[in-house]
Structure formats: structure tokens, C-alpha cells
Amino acid sequence: GDALPLQTFPPSSQQPVPVPHPAACQLGRLPARPLLRPAKVCQAGDAYTREKFQPQPTRDLEKEKRRLQKILALGKDEAEDKVEQVFLQKKREEIAEPDRFEELMNEIQERREFLAEMEALGQGRKYQGIVLTEISQKLHEMEIIDKKRSEEMRNIITKAFPVGNKSKLQD
Secondary structure (H helix, E strand, O other): OOOOOOOOOOOOOOOOOOOOOOHHHOOOOOOOOOOOOOHHHHHHOOOOOOOOOOOOOOOOHHHHHHHHHHHHHHOOOHHHHHHHHHHHHHHHHHOOOOOHHHHHHHHHHHHHHHHHHHHHOOOHHHHHHHHHHHHHHHHHHHHHHHHHHHHHHHHHHHHHOOOOOHHHHHO
16 A cells, blocks of 8 residues: 655666756755845944935925916916927928029919910910010019119128228328
């Protein structure tokens, strides 16, 4: 009624094969270094010293109250509005408006090409008056823009280099 033996002996014709034991079964062996440190070693180090309390900068409670009142009244925070405004300004700057003078030049070129295509199809006389009128209107608008720009440049130049007393320049 006893338990069967854990090891069976091989027949005499075979040599016994050593059975490897898992590491968990070897309880008699100790680790090379002890896992726990003695209390004196822990106390000698900085493990038991407390850090000195350093207060953080305090909040301005009145400013915080005003901010929360604005949030409740308007439903938005000022900081969010500022971020949105900065974002919109950057977006506007990125989308550079094309110069109206350049636009007019492109429109004139398109009308010339259209007129050339119509002449190639034999319909040139039909559209020639309309297209030439549109081109003259665009040229007139370009002249107005050119006059404004030259006037602005004159103003900038006179502000940058004022022509005051000529007698000082002659001396």
C-alpha cells in the first residue's frame, strides 16, 4: 500500500540517465547576494530623510473668480477666444490675396484666348465687340490701380525722405 518509487531503475543493459531537477525543487541553495538590506544601512542613507516643504506659487483668487464668472456668463473662456483669434489671423495671413492687377492681366489674357478660339471656329465677328469692350474695361481698371499705387509710392518716398529746407542741403 505504499506509494510507488519516484525513480525507476533501468535494466542492467542500459546505463542510468541522470534526471535534471527544476530550480524550484532546489530549496537548499541561497542567492549569491542577500535581497534584504540591514536596517542600519537603510537608515544611514537618505531613505528616511524627509524633503523640506517648498510652497508653490499661489493663484490669484480674484482673477480666477472673474474668469469663472465670464465662463458662466458668456459660455466661453477668454483664453479659448484668444487662441481662436490667433488661429484665424494666421489662417488669413497664409491665404495671401492675389493681386488685383495680376487678376486683371489674367482675365485679359483669357479673353484674348477666347477670341482667338472663336476666330478659329469662324465666330470671331460675333464675339469681337463684346470681348474688346471687356478688355478695355479691364485696362481702365488697371490704369486706376496703377495711379493709386504710384500715388502711394510718392507718399511713402516723401515721408521717408522729406524735402524740407533746401538751404540746409545746399550748405
